[in-house]
Amino acid sequence: MTAAKRRAAPPWLRVLKERAAHAAGVVLPPVLMLGLLGVAWQVLCSSPDSALPTPTRVLADTHELITQPFYDNGGIDKGLFWHLLASLKRVALGYLLAAGAGVALGVLVGSSKWAMRALDPLFQVLRTIPPLAWLPLSLAAFRDGQPSAIFVIFITAIWPIVINTAVGVRNIPQDYRNVARVLRLNGGEFFTTIMLPAAAPYIFTGLRIGIGLSWLAIVAAEMLIGGVGIGFFIWDAWNSSLISDIILALAYVGIVGFFLDRLVAFAGKLIGRGTVSV
């Protein structure tokens, strides 16, 4: 009895152990997988005539880029932070425009049968056009790289936002509409108290797809328009045969894309007041 008592851990230790076990269960698998892939990569690219560098080689080559993300030698010779910031600025502008216009159009298409009939076929065709196909046209229209890139982001992100918002608005339960009618809510009140919250889960699905597509499109667009930006950084690195720089930039692009997605999901949770599941 006494021996058993002595062996039983205090409760806080048990909780700590459980937490640690849980954390290990979540963190260990991806870390192990990453390690495994790293080793495989190392082995596969170790031969002297390998076209791609090994991970250790990448780290050695990009050491300076990693440790000094903020340097600025003028022109496009800047640290990766500045390149990413320039890309993020373009995405932010194009995406916010797309979010505003997309939700507005989606509400229109979702609430009016005629707007839906007139616009939906158009949207269904336009949304299949690849982002980069818009670039030459927008360059012709704007005669400048910066607004053209922003337009490409806008036109890429807007379709999922429009379509999801429209579906969300169309799916507002009749019950809520009845409540609004009994209370005689006017258009504005209906929009803010019923339509937006009821359609929020759909709208945020569209917004999340939109931010993902924007980030996909910006890299490609920047490769063509040049200037400061992570896309052109990659293209420039390729032209200078700095393969390790490309790999580092890709890792950064992936991580930033991941955080952008999380950011929109978080905003949805905050604004959706419990109706948006993440």
Added chain:
Amino acid sequence: MNEYLKIEHICKTFGTGESRSEVLRDISLDVARGEYLAIIGHSGCGKSTLLNIVAGLTAASSGYVFLDGREVHAPGPDRAVVFQNHSLLPWLTVYDNVRLAVDKVFGGRKTAAERHEWTLRNLELTHMTHAMKKRPGEISGGMKQRVGIARALAMSPKVLLLDEPFGALDALTRAHLQEEVMKIHAELGNTVLMITHDVDEAVLLSDRIVMMTNGPAAQIGEIHTVRLPRPRNRLELLADPHYIAARAAVLEFLHRKSRYVEAA
């Protein structure tokens, strides 16, 4: 009789041509101020359609609805509806669901403090103050229906429309809420129009029971006046000859005179 709510020659047909179906045929009904009227009938007989027409949510094909001397066409807070599935807005708290109605109906007439007081008063009436910070998703079905009732009462409606308000609840919760509604009706003297398919509920709660024939083209079959004094006690009534007679009359109508069309 003092006709407060007057339903005159209401007909309703849905669809046109081949798919045309007549749901209600020539329904006329007078409800006095303060009266509790139950409408009972088999499922699909169009009783909910009738309620929706009174609420203004559905347009009648012909006929008129007058409330307090004025014809009604559109929905409005003077005919507050308690929906069968509560229809609370899930993104608002219990308090905010009721407050939304209060703000909309009394926005111009009461100060914010008065509206707050009035919201609390109606939540107290339905015993929901304890959960007013919760969202509808966090409370039970019976509580949701209480909030639905609080929201409807908070509009100070001329007539309260209850669309099978307790249909989705378990028997015990239902009995409990019926008691609450009786208390509220005794205290406030509301005019109530209630749709139900529960015979006991109809007899227990109402002053008159309107029995509808089966659709298509449902009509008013019989109207039974429940001559039971208030306040009514569920258990004491069980042996009351008036109660038994009223129950028998409604059951008789539903099962003999108005059998299911399919079963006939």
